[in-house]
Amino acid sequence: MKRIGLSVNGSPHELEVEPRELLVYVLRERLGMTGTHVGCDTSSCGACTVLVDGESVKSCTMLGVQAEGRSITTIEGLASNGELHPVQQAFHEQHGLQCGFCTPGFVLATVSLLEENSSPTEDQIREGLEGNLCRCTGYHNIVRAVQAAAGKELPA
Amino acid sequence: MIPAAFDYELAGNIDEAISLLGQSGEAKLIAGGHSLLPLMRLRFAQPDLLVDIGRIDDLSYVRDAGDSIAVGAMTRHADVAADPLLGADCGILAETAAQIGDPQVRHRGTLGGSIAHADPASDLPTVLLALDAEFDVRGPAGDRTIAAGDFFTGFLESALEPTDVLTEVRVPKLDGPATYAKYNRRAQDWATVAVAAVQRNGGTALALTNMAATPVRALGVEQALADGADAATAAARVGEGTNPPSDTNGSAEYRAHLATVLTRRALEQLSA
Ligand SMILES: Cc1cc2nc3c(=O)[nH]c(=O)nc-3n(C[C@H](O)[C@H](O)[C@H](O)COP(=O)(O)OP(=O)(O)OC[C@H]3O[C@@H](n4cnc5c(N)ncnc54)[C@H](O)[C@@H]3O)c2cc1C
Ligand code: FES
Ligand code: FES
Numbered sequence: 312m313k314r315i316g317l318s319v320n321g322s323p324h325e326l327e328v329e330p331r332e333l334l335v336y337v338l339r340e341r342l343g344m345t346g347t348h349v350g351c352d353t354s355s356c357g358a359c360t361v362l363v364d365g366e367s368v369k370s371c372t373m374l375g376v377q378a379e380g381r382s383i384t385t386i387e388g389l390a391s392n393g394e395l396h397p398v399q400q401a402f403h404e405q406h407g408l409q410c411g412f413c414t415p416g417f418v419l420a421t422v423s424l425l426e427e428n429s430s431p432t433e434d435q436i437r438e439g440l441e442g443n444l445c446r447c448t449g450y451h452n453i454v455r456a457v458q459a460a461a462g463k464e465l466p467a
Numbered sequence: 468m469i470p471a472a473f474d475y476e477l478a479g480n481i482d483e484a485i486s487l488l489g490q491s492g493e494a495k496l497i498a499g500g501h502s503l504l505p506l507m508r509l510r511f512a513q514p515d516l517l518v519d520i521g522r523i524d525d526l527s528y529v530r531d532a533g534d535s536i537a538v539g540a541m542t543r544h545a546d547v548a549a550d551p552l553l554g555a556d557c558g559i560l561a562e563t564a565a566q567i568g569d570p571q572v573r574h575r576g577t578l579g580g581s582i583a584h585a586d587p588a589s590d591l592p593t594v595l596l597a598l599d600a601e602f603d604v605r606g607p608a609g610d611r612t613i614a615a616g617d618f619f620t621g622f623l624e625s626a627l628e629p630t631d632v633l634t635e636v637r638v639p640k641l642d643g644p645a646t647y648a649k650y651n652r653r654a655q656d657w658a659t660v661a662v663a664a665v666q667r668n669g670g671t672a673l674a675l676t677n678m679a680a681t682p683v684r685a686l687g688v689e690q691a692l693a694d695g696a697d698a699a700t701a702a703a704r705v706g707e708g709t710n711p712p713s714d715t716n717g718s719a720e721y722r723a724h725l726a727t728v729l730t731r732r733a734l735e736q737l738s739a
Contacts, residue, residue: 313475330475330517333504352468354505355655357571366545366574372504373575376475377497377521423570441654442569 315379319344320388328375335359337375338385346386346415350444357443360416361385367423369442386415389422398422398460405465407456409447417443421457430461470507474516480523481605481632487518488630489607496520496632498541498580501572526579526634529553535601535637540579545570547578557638559645559665563594566647569655579633582618585625585681587712588657592619593682594647595636597663597674603635610634619681643667644737648729649676652716659716660725662705664733671737678709678726688730698734705730 312327319342326341338344338361347370350358359371362384389396395403398421408414417440424431424439431439436457437450445453458465478484488494494516497503506512520526526541529550536557538547547553548565567573567581567590581591582602592615600615607630618626627633643666649658661676662685671692673685687707691700711722 329472331470331472331507333469333508336469352508354501354572357569360571363574367571368574369571371508372501372571374475374497374500374504374517376477377500377519379477420571423574427570438654439570442571 313376315376317378317380318382320384330374330376332375333371334361334373334375334378334383335370337378338370338383341375344385344387348412348415350412350416355444356413357416357420358413360419360443362419362423365423365426367420367442384419384422386418389418396422398425398456401456401460402453405452405456405459407448407453413443413445413447417445417453421460424457425461430463431457433458468508468510470504471510471513473507473514475519476516477519477522481520481526481634484518484520484523484632485605485607485630487516488632491516492629494518494629496583498577498583499543499575500580501568501576502580502584502586520632532637535639538578538636538638540577540582540633540635542578544568544573544576544578544581548573553638556640557598557645559594559641559647559663560591560598560638563590563647563649563663566590566649578636582636583625583627583633585619585621585623587619587622587679587681588677589682590647590649590658590661590676593661593674593676594663595638596682596684597645597665597672598638598667599672600639601637602633603637604631605634606631616684622680639667641665641667646733646736648733648736650725650729656716660711660722660729662726662729662733664730664737666737671734673705673730673733675705675709675726678711678722680710683709685730688734692734698731698738702727702731702734 316325348358350356354372361370495514497517526539528539530537544564553561596615602613645665647663649661658676663674665672687704688701705726706723711719713719
C-alpha cells in the first residue's frame with residue numbers, strides 16, 4: 312500500500328491505496344464520488360474524464376499513486392453555491408445530453424478545451440472532443456452547448 | 468478492469484530510475500502510462516515493479532541545440548504540439564504530435580514513451596525515422612546515442628535494454644517542407660497507414676507507419692526520387708521492403724494501396 316495525498320474539488324484527502332488502483336476507482340470507490348463514470352476498457356470513451364491540475368485526463372488511464380500531490384476536479388466540483396457551472400448550464404439549455412452517461416466526461420473535456428482555446432470554431436470543438444464518445448445525442452447538441460458556453464452565436 | 472498487483476516507486480532522477488529498474492527483472496518504467504496502463508489493464512503486461520519517471524521535471528523541455536532541436540523524453544505530446552521552436556523549425560514533429568489520439572491522451576502521453584514502446588502503429592517514431600533523429604539513452608554503464616535508424620528492432624522491440632532510460636531526442640532544424648499524411652477511419656483512431664516525407668539536404672526521406680513490424684524507411688521511393696522519377700512513379704515503389712499487417716482496419720493489400728496513394732499525395736504536397 313502507498314499513502315497518497317491529493318486534493319479533490321478543493322478538499323484535501325489522504326489515503327492508502329494499492330499501486331494498481333486506477334484514479335477513477337480511487338474517486339468512485341474510496342472517495343464515493345460516482346459522478347466520474349467508466350464506459351470502456353480501452354481508454355477510448357472519455358466518460359472517466361477529470362481535470363488534473365486543470366487539464367483533461369482519462370482517469371481510467373492514470374494510477375491513483377500518480378495523482379499524489381495533484382489537484383483533481385470532478386463533475387461534483389463544478390457547481391458552486393447551487394449554481395451550475397456555465398458549461399453545465401449550456402449542456403442543460405442546449406439539450407447536450409440524453410441518457411447522461413457520457414455527460415460528466417464531456418463537460419470536463421469542454422472545460423479543459425475552453426481553457427486552452429476560449430473561442431473554438433465548430434471544427435475545433437469536434438476535434439477537441441474526439442476523446443469522448445456519446446451513444447445517444449449524435450453530438451450536434453453537444454457542439455451547440457460548447458458554442459453556447461463559449462459565448463458564440465448559435466447556428467439556427 | 469484492474470491491472471495485476473505490482474510495486475510502485477517514484478524516481479527522483481534518472482540514475483535513481485536506473486538503479487530501481489535493476490531491482491527486478493520484471494520492472495518497467497512508467498512515463499505517461501498511455502501505452503503501458505492499457506496493456507496492464509488487459510493483463511497483456513504484468514510488471515512486478517513500476518518505476519515512475521513522471522516527476523523528473525528536467526526530462527521535460529524543448530531546447531535549441533544549434534543545428535538541431537533537443538527534446539526531453541518526458542515532454543508530453545501536448546507540449547510538443549504547442550512548442551514554438553519546433554513549430555518554426557521542425558513543424559512536422561509538432562503537427563504530428565497534435566494528431567495523436569485525443570486531447571486527454573496528449574495531456575499524458577510522452578515523446579519518450581511513444582518511442583520506447585516501439586509500436587509500428589505509432590506516429591512519432593515514423594516521423595523521427597524520416598528525420599534521422601538521434602536518441603540519447605542512459606543505462607547502468609553510462610550514456611550512449613542511438614540513431615533512429617538503428618533503434619526499432621521488432622514489433623514492440625527496440626535497442627533499449629530493460630535498465631535503460633531514454634533521456635533526449637534530437638531532431639534537425641529543417642529548411643525544406645515536410646509532411647505527415649495519416650489515414651484513419653474514425654476520429655481518435657490510430658493510423659491505418661501513414662507516411663512521413665521530409666525534404667532535407669537536397670534529397671527526400673520517407674518513412675511509413677503500420678507497414679511492417681517496425682516503422683520503416685521507404686527506400687525504393689527515396690531511390691526513385693534521387694533518380695529523378697515523378698511523384699506517382701516514385702510512389703509506386705512504396706511497397707518495397709514492407710510487410711503490412713492485416714487486421715480489422717484493413718488487409719495487407721489495402722494497406723499497400725493506401726501507402727501508394729498517401730505517398731503520392733505527400734510528395735505532391737512537398738513540391739506544391
Ligand atoms: C486512446 C489512445 C489513443 C492513442 N492514439 C495514438 C495515436 O493516434 N498515435 C500514436 O502514436 N499514439 C497513440 N496513443 C499512444 C500514446 O501516444 C502513448 O502516450 C505513447 O505511445 C506512450 O507514451 P507514454 O508516455 O504514455 O508511455 P508509457 O505508457 O508510460 O510507456 C510505454 C513504454 O515505454 C517505456 N518507457 C516510457 N518512457 C521511457 C523512457 N524515457 N525510457 C525508456 N523507456 C520508457 C515504458 O516502460 C513502457 O514500456 C494512444 C493512446 C491511447 C490511450
Ligand atoms: S472509461 Fe472509457 S476512457 Fe476511461
Ligand atoms: S447522452 Fe447517452 S451516451 Fe451521451
